[in-house]
Amino acid sequence: MKRLKTGMAIAVATATIATSNLAFADDTVLQLYTWREQDQALFDYINENDLIPGVEIKTNVYNGAGEHETKLRIDFQTNRPDLYHAKAGTAWIQPWIDAGVAAPVTDLGINLDNFGDAALFGATAADGKIYGVPFVMQMQSILYNKAVVKKEPKNLEELEALFADLKSQGIVPLHVDGRDAWYLNQVLHETILAGMTSDEWSQKVVVGEACFTDDVYVDAMERFKSWQDKGYLNPTPLADDYGAMRTGVALGTSAMMVDGIWSATPASPMYEIDPSLELGYMAIPGASNKVYGFVDGHIAYNPNSEKKAAIKKVLEFYTTKEFSQLFADTVEAIPASTHKIKVEVDRVNQAAKLIGTNALPGLPFFTPALNGGEPTYQALTAAGLQELLAGKSTAREMAEKIQKTLNSQGYIGAANCAL
Structure with a gap:
């Protein structure tokens, strides 16, 4: 050959x-x-x-x-x-x-x-x-324009300080696609879990030993919502689709996005916008600080x-x-x-290493126990994030809705997570 x-x-x-x-x-x-x-x-x-x-x-x-x-x-x-x-x-x-x-x-x-x-x-x-x-294999994490972000923050406090600085310069710190359900449930939601929950919680929730109403999950969603409340997200996330998100980061009018490593490959349309574009990637630097790796x-x-x-x-x-x-x-x-x-x-090589050594071990998105009923966990998280971004629910209300619906479907953790 x-x-x-x-x-x-x-x-x-x-x-x-x-x-x-x-x-x-x-x-x-x-x-x-x-x-x-x-x-x-x-x-x-x-x-x-x-x-x-x-x-x-x-x-x-x-x-x-x-x-x-x-x-x-x-x-x-x-x-x-x-x-x-x-x-x-x-x-x-x-x-x-x-x-x-x-x-x-x-x-x-x-x-x-x-x-x-x-x-x-x-x-x-x-x-x-x-x-x-x-x-x-794919990896989901924060992807950032290296021409805009010069140094990776090491924790949430540094990340939010960077957000504030970028906002003061008129740059959108974190661009979010709030329109596409597949992006919200597969990419955004799961990457938030990887960065801001824990290995223990992710492994237990897929077997019914942990709950979406646990503080670790609610706190992660509240922290994400606080970024919108402080003006760190694009002003109209529910109106912006996947293409708008990637265009903003490619142009440098937005600094970061939560996305998959596929956007950094040579075939990505982002390089049609800027052939000299350089993208870096990192986990959301929360308590878990993990990327989301999967097939x-x-x-x-x-x-x-x-x-x-x-x-x-x-x-x-x-x-x-x-x-x-x-x-x-x-x-x-x-x-x-x-x-x-x-x-x-x-x-x-770097992405493969991160998947092998620093990826969230539990993968709720792909777990049959969470996706056997209708609506599935995938559908629930997409709808939940849209309601959260629209200001129609709180993080706690989002978590309770997910858990109650799963419980009603005979979820394996229904007894443990009864509301």
Whole structure:
């Protein structure tokens, strides 16, 4: 295999764009649906170099997870696609299982020995079966524009002093996307937990031994709300979406945002705004001072496809060391496997180290026990943060609403957390 050099993803994409979706004459063409535009160069390279003999992957990239899910709902009715990128967590995959368009990869005999428990957890459904091959680890934290923030604060007091100084300069200290539910529950809420609760609480709450009404959780949400009350957030967070947030930080009119490491990759649109942009990242420096590390996605398949032999080849390739190295080189992101590879990008190495040594151990967002009923924990936290930012509830009221709803669904900790 002719391996890509680090940083060549954009060049490869440009060089192969004309032929990236043309199949060789005898190849089986598989339709793959994804929201991950940053992976296009990866598939271009796989196809151009015939790394999966007899198979051509035609990528269908949609603008964001929402459009991706809409296309899946529509096109599954006509038995497309063959493969699709799936978001991690029980809540995301269960509707597709119920619809009969997701199946365990073990049904195809895929060996997952080269993946750790944390990676496999993200692809595991409520029935305990694994519905995809994990391929990317992600990290959520504060991302900041290095041209604006020169020194990382070491605790909340230093962070808030920096907020005050930035505000006095007319710069938005922390830009928040208050419109998008996926951002509020997956990114903002969980990153607040990682920085400002505790390892002990996060591990206990997912098994019902701790409660959302505990002071450690309420205090974290009250501290976050105090930043809005002091003018440290963008003035109209409920009107600002994800694009507005990233644009503000890229331009330097906003200093920081809570976001995923994916925004710091070469494919991020932030670098179209400022090609010289430099982003740093750090945990919210609260009592826990942790980042939120998780499997962002796995590749799943349509069990109704008639191309299962080709599908199996793709899934098997995703489990190899060769794929992990190629993924790190082209996408400049952290592979989900345990294969030992050489990574030359400092940002990727630093993020991988933080995930390995300084990530919150409990992951409420992905826990089946919290997401088995309707509304799910994910839906409750998104709605709760919007009400908090709108001034319609206090942090305590938000916590009690989450806990009461979970209790009413038979949550494992209902007796312990009765209100």
